[in-house]
Amino acid sequence: MTSTIPARLATLTKTSSSPAESRKRALKLYRDWYRSAPEICGLYALSVSPAYVRHAIRQRFEKNRNVTDQRAIDVLLLKGRQDYQETMNCWKQTDHVMGILLAPLDRPQRTFLQKFYEGEFTSVSFRLIRVHNIVNSGKDEAAVIPAASGI
Structure with missing residues (x-):
């Protein structure tokens, strides 16, 4: 198990003043997740490739692509950043990563x-x-x- 410094990934909660700023923050978060895919596979000894992790990350971001409410975008960015910090600091179990992050999103709507x-x-x-x-x-x-x- 690797040791981590929890404060290394901690960031202040921010509110975006414009759609351009929230887009920039979303791209930064996406890049952080994307670049960390090999490290996530190594930290959690996943039986999937970094390419699969990157694909799952892309699906998560694509799912929320059409959100236009500024406050909702800020909440999604906050939760995404928190999830990233928890994942990179090994605050999750392997089952959490496999079940929550990498689970397919194609579940149909239910009545x-x-x-x-x-x-x-x-x-x-x-x-x-x-x-x-x-x-x-x-x-x-x-x-x-x-x-x-x-x-």
């Missing part, structure tokens, strides 16, 4: 019922969905829920 059957929705989720529907419908919650009958 509400498919997610429900898989157990992704709990009673809290149902309450939040119900409150959201009530608020958006403009109805008073008391009008939706019947009063106690007194029986």
Whole structure:
């Protein structure tokens, strides 16, 4: 196991003032990931080639290519930088790298019922969905829920 200096990759949280600046920051993050592919393979003793790691990194960046909201881009850059720091400092297990970073992104969209059957929705989720529907419908919650009958 190699020793790392955690502060070596630490950066301050930044907000981009323009789309050009966020593009520059995204390209820098992409280059950092791309150049680190051989080191990632070595650090985690992965059974995949650096070319495969680079391909997976490219897919991750391509997935968010059409995001235009400046705040969303800043959050994606922050999370990408944090993920890079955690990966390069060996703060992840090999399974994390293989399962999260290198997993294929071609999972099809699922409907509400498919997610429900898989157990992704709990009673809290149902309450939040119900409150959201009530608020958006403009109805008073008391009008939706019947009063106690007194029986």
